[in-house]
Amino acid sequence: MLIHALCLAAASAVLVTSAPLSVGGPQPGETSYYSTYRGKVDAFPANVTKSARLPTLNGPPGDDDLLFQNLLSAEWAIYSFYQQGVARFNTSAFEEAGFPNTTYDRIAEIRDNEAGHLAIFQEAISSASTRPGACEYQYPYTDATSYLELGTLLEVSSMAFLTGLVLQAKLDVSKAALVAIAETESRHNTWSLMDVWRANPFAGPSDTIFPYANEILETTNLFIIPGSCPPENPPYPSPSQKLPFISNVGNATLEPGSQINVAFPDKSNQPKFVDGKDYYLVAFHGVNNASSPFDVKTGTAVIPADIEPHKGIIIFVIADCPGAPTLESVVAGPLIAPQYT
Ligand SMILES: *[C@@H]1O[C@H](CO)[C@@H](O)[C@H](O)[C@H]1NC(C)=O
Ligand SMILES: *[C@@H]1O[C@H](CO)[C@@H](O)[C@H](O)[C@H]1NC(C)=O
Ligand SMILES: *[C@@H]1O[C@H](CO)[C@@H](O)[C@H](O)[C@H]1NC(C)=O
Ligand SMILES: *[C@@H]1O[C@H](CO)[C@@H](O)[C@H](O)[C@H]1NC(C)=O
Ligand SMILES: *[C@@H]1O[C@H](CO)[C@@H](O)[C@H](O)[C@H]1NC(C)=O
Secondary structure, three states: OHHHHHHHHHHOOOHHHHOOOOOOOOOOOOOOHHHHOOOOOOOOOOOOOOOOEOOOOOOOOOOOHHHHHHHHHHHHHHHHHHHHHHHHOOHHHHHHOOOOOOHHHHHHHHHHHHHHHHHHHHHHOOOOOOEOOOOOEOOOOOOHHHHHHHHHHHHHHHHHHHHHHHHHOOOHHHHHHHHHHHHHHHHHHHHHHHHHOOOOOOOOOOOOOOOOHHHHHHHHHHHEOOOOOOOOOOOOOOOOOOOOOOEEOOOOOOOOOOEEEEEOOOOOOOOOOOOOOOEEEEEEEOOEEEEEEEEOOOOEEEOOOOOOOOOOEEEEEEEOOOOOOOHHHEEEEEEEEEOOO
């Protein structure tokens, strides 16, 4: 559906980019492959398209090529996380760690869904643009439990950056595809909250909208082994602000109304706070945001109290204006804090 609609949308303007883009193989939505493959080795299309694929047509890029290039690069990181889990663990590894005996099978099914996302995003990029390939990724997990914890964080992060990408999309069909992908990520996340963590999976009336999607995408660069990306890959994300990362160095649970202590762990990329200027902790939650003064000397702020507690996620940034109303007003971040209990 997506492919046909993109061809129609492109037809009037740039007929040449509506040539078939398929890399062949199982088609998402047409076969059960992207739900039922259970091999330990890479799923299609990761088994054949890890290199970048250069444009095969001259001409202007498709309207949402840049968006889908960014999203495909992010998807390589997410797909690879699940593929690593499938390769490394088995049913008993999760059972022995105290999780349900269905956990490994669900992880394999999520890996398959993510492979389907690779295929969908590759197709969504026109042949006038490079389709980015896979890098090598290293994730900070050590065992089955920390693996599942990181997986939950990746799912909530991807739901949040998809809301921001909708704001960037030019074609209506791209917006619908992004919502549909976010719904799939939300199902993955719901499964893990209920079955794995035995938590209430609800997030209040709305999950969090974060408008500056590329700032979240940038944080996935932390997982890339330096120098491992195909040299033909476009810069990722693009555009990029190269903002200093934030880490939470205080209380593990970030409760509305309590204090947050942050540090900027990358010594080579520290925020440049201007003397005498005011800075703010801006907390995005649901469809709103709330701000409080940020003390640049101590790295502390009080988390705004008017946020529904224990639901969904809060995304924090440091900004030079309350509400971080423009991209340029953000000076550090984001920090993603799940609130599920
Ligand atoms: C990749 O996976 C597809 C689908 O399972 C399979 O048909 C194909 O032979 C695989 N190719 C390679 C090179 O592994
Ligand atoms: C799971 O993996 C462990 C460790 O590699 C191995 O000892 C065990 O036999 C495997 N279990 C199954 C059911 O394959
Ligand atoms: C998985 O666990 C359920 C109960 O928790 C049990 O009924 C079922 O037989 C188990 N399945 C396997 C394959 O061990
Ligand atoms: C942790 O939260 C409590 C309660 O809000 C607060 O009093 C304390 O200062 C916080 N500690 C740190 C290190 O942020
Ligand atoms: C944050 O909320 C304020 C007040 O509603 C709004 O003006 C501002 O645009 C919001 N920020 C973003 C980035 O949406």
